[in-house]
Amino acid sequence: MAYGNALSALADPTRRRVFERLRQGPRPVGVIARGMPVSRPAVSQHLKALKDAGLVADRQEGTRRVYFIDPHGLGALRRWLDQFWDEALAAFQAEVERGKSEQKDRDR
Amino acid sequence: MAYGNALSALADPTRRRVFERLRQGPRPVGVIARGMPVSRPAVSQHLKALKDAGLVADRQEGTRRVYFIDPHGLGALRRWLDQFWDEALAAFQAEVERGKSEQKDRDR
DNA sequence: ACAAATGGTAAGTCATCGCTTACGGTAAGC
DNA sequence: GCTTACCGTAAGCGATGACTTACCATTTGT
Numbered sequence: 001m002a003y004g005n006a007l008s009a010l011a012d013p014t015r016r017r018v019f020e021r022l023r024q025g026p027r028p029v030g031v032i033a034r035g036m037p038v039s040r041p042a043v044s045q046h047l048k049a050l051k052d053a054g055l056v057a058d059r060q061e062g063t064r065r066v067y068f069i070d071p072h073g074l075g076a077l078r079r080w081l082d083q084f085w086d087e088a089l090a091a092f093q094a095e096v097e098r099g100k101s102e103q104k105d106r107d108r
Numbered sequence: 109m110a111y112g113n114a115l116s117a118l119a120d121p122t123r124r125r126v127f128e129r130l131r132q133g134p135r136p137v138g139v140i141a142r143g144m145p146v147s148r149p150a151v152s153q154h155l156k157a158l159k160d161a162g163l164v165a166d167r168q169e170g171t172r173r174v175y176f177i178d179p180h181g182l183g184a185l186r187r188w189l190d191q192f193w194d195e196a197l198a199a200f201q202a203e204v205e206r207g208k209s210e211q212k213d214r215d216r
Numbered sequence: 217a218c219a220a221a222t223g224g225t226a227a228g229t230c231a232t233c234g235c236t237t238a239c240g241g242t243a244a245g246c
Numbered sequence: 247g248c249t250t251a252c253c254g255t256a257a258g259c260g261a262t263g264a265c266t267t268a269c270c271a272t273t274t275g276t
Contacts, residue, residue, distance in 0.1 A: 004121060011119035012234075013112060023195055026203065029253060042235055044254055057203075063243045063252050068203050069196040078193060081186055087131055088177045095134065095165075095176050120264075137223055150265055152224055171222050171273045 002054065003080040006073040009053035014038055015046040019055060019069075026068035028061070110162065111188040114181040117161035122146055123154040127163060127177075134176035136169070 010016050014037070021032050029047065033040040047067055050056040054073035059066050118124050122145070129140050137155065141148040155175055158164040162181035167174050 004124065007115060007124070008119040011116040014234080016112065016115070023192065023199075025199060030251090038234085039236065040253075041237085041255080045234075048254085059203075060243095063250095065253065069199055071193075071197050071200045074189065074193060074196055078189055081182065081189060084131065085179075085182060085186060088179050088182055091131075091133060091177055092179050095167075122264080138221090141223095146264085147266065148223075149225080149267085153264080156224085168273095171220095173223065 002073070002076040005053040006055055006077045009049050009055055009073075012046070014042070015049060018043055018046045019050055022056060022067060022069045026059075026066045028064040028066050030064065032067065110181070110184040113161040114163055114185045117157050117163055117181075120154070122150070123157060126151060126154045127158055130164060130175060130177045134167075134174045136172040136174050138172065140175065 010019065017036070018032060021027065029040065029044060032047075033043040036043060047056060047058075050073075051058065051067075051070075054070055054076070056067050056073075057070040058068070118127065125144070126140060129135060137148065137152060140155075141151040144151060155164060155166075158181075159166065159175075159178075162178055162184070164175050164181075165178040166176070
């Protein structure tokens with residue numbers, strides 16, 4: 001249930017914004033925090049949560065710490081979602097058909 | 109940002125369990141609640157949250173209310189994730205290459 | 217008409233979580 | 247070596263959220 005951690009990590013809007021910031025490439029903490037509505041320590045805490053969920057990884061670079069997206073967490077989430085998707089779509093189609101036949105029943 | 113609602117809705121483990129229960133097909137509230145570690149009103153509240161996120165829909169059937177998975181919410185989430193995935197993977201590969209060249213630097 | 221079944225909603229409680237300020241620790245520059 | 251830059255962590259606070267019990271509305275069956 002690795003996807004569970006990823007889901008709860010991405011649930012928070014600010015944390016998601018931190019995560020989406022890394023889409024443009026690796027960034028040190030200070031740069032990520034700049035332009036954010038919260039303080040730098042808050043961003044650090046978000047990055048820790050994202051890292052625990054396997055969504056980001058980091059490397060040391062002198063005095064700064066560069067974060068980047070780790071596909072492991074996203075991959076687990078994607079697999080779960082894809083697996084879900086087919087069943088969900090089929091079940092929904094069946095539900096739509098059920099609705100149509102009920103409509104016909106009213107016409108009789 | 110419809111995917112945001114879906115993410116926060118699926119973040120809670122109990123709510124996710126409710127959602128995954130509907131994978132096997134449409135179910136009335138009472139049936140969903142049976143075997144759950146929480147009370148029936150709690151399940152009702154979870155279903156409301158899932159509905160607001162576009163993840164489930166419901167139909168009236170006599171005195172009971174049958175819930176089933178609505179692909180709208182999952183679809184939005186999937187699109188966002190797929191879009192993210194390609195960029196993330198490419199960026200990570202670049203990061204791996206960067207690490208390798210650094211390893212070479214140490215060999216020199 | 218009345219009783220039973222089903223489930224949505226209100227109010228209140230308790231834990232969790234996101235944020236801030238304050239502090240400590242490490243690496244680079246003079 | 248001393249200062250400066252950068253960042254993680256601790257402590258404390260306020261808000262959000264998940265749960266329970268109690269209650270009410272609607273539909274079915276007798």
